[in-house]
Structures are given as C-alpha cells and as structure tokens.
Amino acid sequence: MCGIVGYTGKRNAAPLIVEGLKCLEYRGYDSFGLAVMESGDGSAGHEDAAGKPTVIKKQGRISDAGSDVSVACGNIGIGHTRWATHGVPSDVNAHPHTDCSGDIAVVHNGIIENYAELKKVLIAEGHVFKSETDTEVIAHLLEKFCNTADADGLIGDEKIDFAVKNLMNTLEGSFALLILIRGFNGLIAIKRFSPLVLGIGDDELFASSDMTPILEHTQKILFLEDNDYAYLTPDGIRVFGYPSGEAVEREVKTVDWDVESAKKGGYEYFMEKEIFEQPAVFVNSFRQKIDDGAISVLKKASSITVVACGSSYHAGLIFRYLMEKYCKIPVRVEIASEFLNFTIAKGTAVIAVTQSGETADTLAALRHAKANGCPVFAVTNVLGSSVTRIADYVLYTRAGPEISVAATKSFTAQCAVLLRIVSLIGKGIFEKELFEIYPVLEETLLFDPADASAVCKDAENIFYVGRGVYYPISLEGALKMKEITYIHAEGCAAGELKHGPFSLLTPKTPVVAVCTKDDAYPVMISNIKEMKARGAPVIAIGSSGDKDLKEIADIFIPLPRSENICEVISATIILQMIAYNTAVLLGRDVDKPRNLAKSVTVI
Numbered sequence: 001m002c003g004i005v006g007y008t009g010k011r012n013a014a015p016l017i018v019e020g021l022k023c024l025e026y027r028g029y030d031s032f033g034l035a036v037m038e039s040g041d042g043s044a045g046h047e048d049a050a051g052k053p054t055v056i057k058k059q060g061r062i063s064d065a066g067s068d069v070s071v072a073c074g075n076i077g078i079g080h081t082r083w084a085t086h087g088v089p090s091d092v093n094a095h096p097h098t099d100c101s102g103d104i105a106v107v108h109n110g111i112i113e114n115y116a117e118l119k120k121v122l123i124a125e126g127h128v129f130k131s132e133t134d135t136e137v138i139a140h141l142l143e144k145f146c147n148t149a150d151a152d153g154l155i156g157d158e159k160i161d162f163a164v165k166n167l168m169n170t171l172e173g174s175f176a177l178l179i180l181i182r183g184f185n186g187l188i189a190i191k192r193f194s195p196l197v198l199g200i201g202d203d204e205l206f207a208s209s210d211m212t213p214i215l216e217h218t219q220k221i222l223f224l225e226d227n228d229y230a231y232l233t234p235d236g237i238r239v240f241g242y243p244s245g246e247a248v249e250r251e252v253k254t255v256d257w258d259v260e261s262a263k264k265g266g267y268e269y270f271m272e273k274e275i276f277e278q279p280a281v282f283v284n285s286f287r288q289k290i291d292d293g294a295i296s297v298l299k300k301a302s303s304i305t306v307v308a309c310g311s312s313y314h315a316g317l318i319f320r321y322l323m324e325k326y327c328k329i330p331v332r333v334e335i336a337s338e339f340l341n342f343t344i345a346k347g348t349a350v351i352a353v354t355q356s357g358e359t360a361d362t363l364a365a366l367r368h369a370k371a372n373g374c375p376v377f378a379v380t381n382v383l384g385s386s387v388t389r390i391a392d393y394v395l396y397t398r399a400g401p402e403i404s405v406a407a408t409k410s411f412t413a414q415c416a417v418l419l420r421i422v423s424l425i426g427k428g429i430f431e432k433e434l435f436e437i438y439p440v441l442e443e444t445l446l447f448d449p450a451d452a453s454a455v456c457k458d459a460e461n462i463f464y465v466g467r468g469v470y471y472p473i474s475l476e477g478a479l480k481m482k483e484i485t486y487i488h489a490e491g492c493a494a495g496e497l498k499h500g501p502f503s504l505l506t507p508k509t510p511v512v513a514v515c516t517k518d519d520a521y522p523v524m525i526s527n528i529k530e531m532k533a534r535g536a537p538v539i540a541i542g543s544s545g546d547k548d549l550k551e552i553a554d555i556f557i558p559l560p561r562s563e564n565i566c567e568v569i570s571a572t573i574i575l576q577m578i579a580y581n582t583a584v585l586l587g588r589d590v591d592k593p594r595n596l597a598k599s600v601t602v603i
C-alpha cells in the first residue's frame, strides 16, 4: 500500500502535495517524492503546459523532510508516500518515476504483476531504467506510446487517449496512477483495483488515494470506478471508461467527514479498517509469483521448520497442517524464542514468518538456522527489513502497513503466502478455490458480531477450541480476544479439554468452537456436546446450513457457503470481528492495547 496525491489549479502545488502526503503517511512511509510542472497560459487545453516536470524524491518519512521539498515551483503536481513492494526503500526507488526523456512523471499505488516481462522488452527496445521498481515500466511504456502517437500524427486528446488506452491494455495487476506529461495541461488519473478519489474545488482539482488530503480544501468528492481514466485540466474533470473510451458520468458527493475519520476510511479504528481490507490483501498475497528456485529448495528439503512469534507462529501452525496433509513434507513449528534450545535435523529448510521483519527472537532463530547451514527463507510484510538481509529467499505478504497493534490483515496475508507454497508444491491444490475467494471474504464481512460479543464481554475466561487446522485458528482467535479486550482467553485443541481444562468450565465460561464439515466434524460435535454438558455456553462457527450444530450451540455462526479451504480464512475473520466488537463494547483502546508494541525488537 502506498499513498498518492495530485493537484492542479492556480496555487503553487508543492506545499499542497507535501501536506497531502503527510495525511497519507499511514499508507506507507519508507520514502516519498513529488513532481511539479508549470502550466502554460491555460488557453488551449493540451499544447500549452511548459517545461519538464521537476522531481524531488527521498528515502525516509515526509514528516521528517526539510522545507526544501516544498520549494519546487509549478501549479500542477503529483506526490507519493511509499510502502515498498518492488525494490528496497531508497532515493532512486522512491516515486515519481520518469521516462528516458524526463518528460513524463508517474506515481503509482498497486502492483504491476507483469512488470518483469515488460521491462525486458522495453530494455531491448533501448529504454534505460534507473530503479528496481515495477512502476518505472509505466513511465517508459507511456513514452513508447506517446512516440508512436507522434509518429502517427496524433496530437492533443487523441495522442493522450492513445497512450492511456494502450497503457491500460498492457498492464496487469492493480494500479491507481497519477501522471504528468510535458505538454498536457493538467493531471492524468487512472484507476484499476487500487483506490483513487478526485476533489473539486474553486478553480482547482485534487486527486488522492483517500479523501484526507482533499477535505481541507473541498468537500466535493468524485469517486472513480475501476477501469476509469480521467483528465483533470483547467476545463474541469472528464472521466472515461476503459476499454470503450466513452465518456462516463460519476456522481459527485458532498462528504462531511473530519480528517481523522477519513484516514480510517470512515471506520472507528484502524483494526476495523484492516479487517475489512482482507479480501483484497488475501488475493494480492496469494496471487503473486513465487520464485521457482525457492519452491524447488523447499521441495527438496527433508523437512521444513517454521520459526515465528505470536500470530505469525499461528500462521506457521496452519501451514504445518496443510503442508503435511497435502504435500507429505514433515513440518515443525517453533516459537522463535525457544528455537535455540533445539537441534536442527540435516536437510531442514527454515522459514521465518514475521510481519515486521524485525522481531528480535525471530531474527536470532533464523541466524541460528543459517549458521547451521540450513537454507533460510523469510515471509515478511516489510521490504528491506532485517529479516530480508538474513534470508536466502524472501516471500512478501502484500498487506501494506498495518497500523493497529493486533495483527489481522498481515496474518491472513501470511496464510495466503504459506498456502501458495502448499499449492505450488501440492501441484495446484486450492489454487482455483483461493484465486476465487474474494466474494467469499466479502460475504464473510457482512457478519454481525453483536450476539457473540454480548456473551463474551461479560466473561472472565473464554475457551477457543478446534481440531486440525482449526486448532491454530482457535489459538489465533484467543490471542486476538485477550490482547485487545484484556479478557483471559485460551485456545485449545478440542480433544485436550478433557485432559485438564474441563475443570474450569462453568455457565460463566463461554466456549467458541470452530467446527466445519471436514474430517474432524463428527468428533468435534461430540466434544461440543461434552462442553455443553458441563454447562458452558457454546458459540459455534460452522458450515452454512449445518442444522445439527445450530441445534446444539447457543449461538450458531454460519460461514458463507464455500470450499473447505476458504472456510478456514472466513472463520479467522469471524473470530477477529468478535474480538474487535467485544473490545469496542468494553471501551478498550483497540488500536493500542496496553503494554504491547507493534514490533518487538528486544529479546
């Protein structure tokens, strides 16, 4: 996730872009940049913009930047605050990116899936690349299409239309783009699967990843739809649909949100926003290409060991169940802080799973594995983080920055990447189901956690139980509940309760049971009956239409009708929603639970 912002009007653009980027820092903050250019006399529409865009870009946070970044002059500008996905955070990888001539400047939020193939072709055609990013191909493609349009004698709107349509035809992936082209008197905005909104002020126009930078200047917001492209010029905003190229009308809404609620997309807390981002985050993380070399090393390993902490450890446990079942490769999962006590079998590949890439215990465990001669892997959300410098192979989750301390979208993104490994080693198992999971997860988010939270909020202890892959999901559900509500919650393998914890069950101890119609279903039903017999109220999450479970449980939460593997992710989201809603009911500081830090860099 990155943030982009644009301005065209009569004011000097740079200070407005800088202020806008500060509002978008929650979307990424490892580097920033802007490009501005001066319009001409404003009369003719396209031929009158003067000069090349001036570009300033740097590694680091826009909020730490000096006043020198605001000095560039020009009344048309674009800016970017970055959360790196391709190419480490650095001055050269910061946006905007330019073509060979420097006449075109581009800022981008999203991922260009086919950039490697495109880059190869463009280099063969003589284009010179400066950065390691996927975005730079966009600037060079536009250069190529503008040159073709020039050679064909196209000018003005026709030339720009030709370049934009060819660009949209060529790119695969997700992108919100803001573009400056020398000679075009305004901004070009393009949207496909990444957010982009436009603002309409008095004699000035704005564009941004969300409304926060715009609301200070105008409340009139135009929401672009996927595959829209728009020209923001002194004549106003014109929106067109791709591939038809026909002009389309988009409603302009008056929005009266304050800046803080706009940053959270109208959600009360970042955690809620991040829960709702999961359909896109999961799909983006699962669909990415994974290096064949990495997969072949894992295939050849005699066993795999995962090292991780907290939620990341639970993602490792889910991986274990699925990898062992479908790929028959032995997997061990170790809490990173305990790993140094153990020996590592010869031929073991070790995977560190860490959202931040900075967790000290996980880094120590991976270094230990490397020192023992193991091939070492990292699954992480942060490009250029410490773990990426230790690992031989790095696989990225595509969650974007996670602001809330409790992991939600980063956890399901880890599951997505780990499931992708299972799928690639397991000859395409789950591939179709998980490529098509988006609507299932959207439907999951319609769940209303009110009834379940009403039971949980008054409890002092809650048990979470499941079997098979739902055991680690129960551990994760319990961790979410305890860390943000401060209610003691314990995840257990359902079969273990009778070996001790049964003595704690009373009518005041709710049990959250995850019980879908998989192999473990019959024995889970017996376990749930045993818990009911001890008087515990049962909240059961199960497959759609399960009449038996509905009958036994006090509260039955049906998952959307889908394949077994999709139910695993849906159940995780339901548990997050129950924990979140309970914490809100209890008035907790949801995004910043007491005593916890987002990144634990001490041992």
Ligand code: F6R
Pocket: 309, 310, 311, 312, 313, 353, 354, 355, 356, 357, 358, 359, 362, 405, 406, 407, 408, 479, 480, 483, 598, 599, 600
């Ligand atoms: C729980 C949570 C933590 C982290 C753990 C590891 O919601 O966020 O348990 O999962 O601190 O952090 P990373 O994944 O950054 O290594």
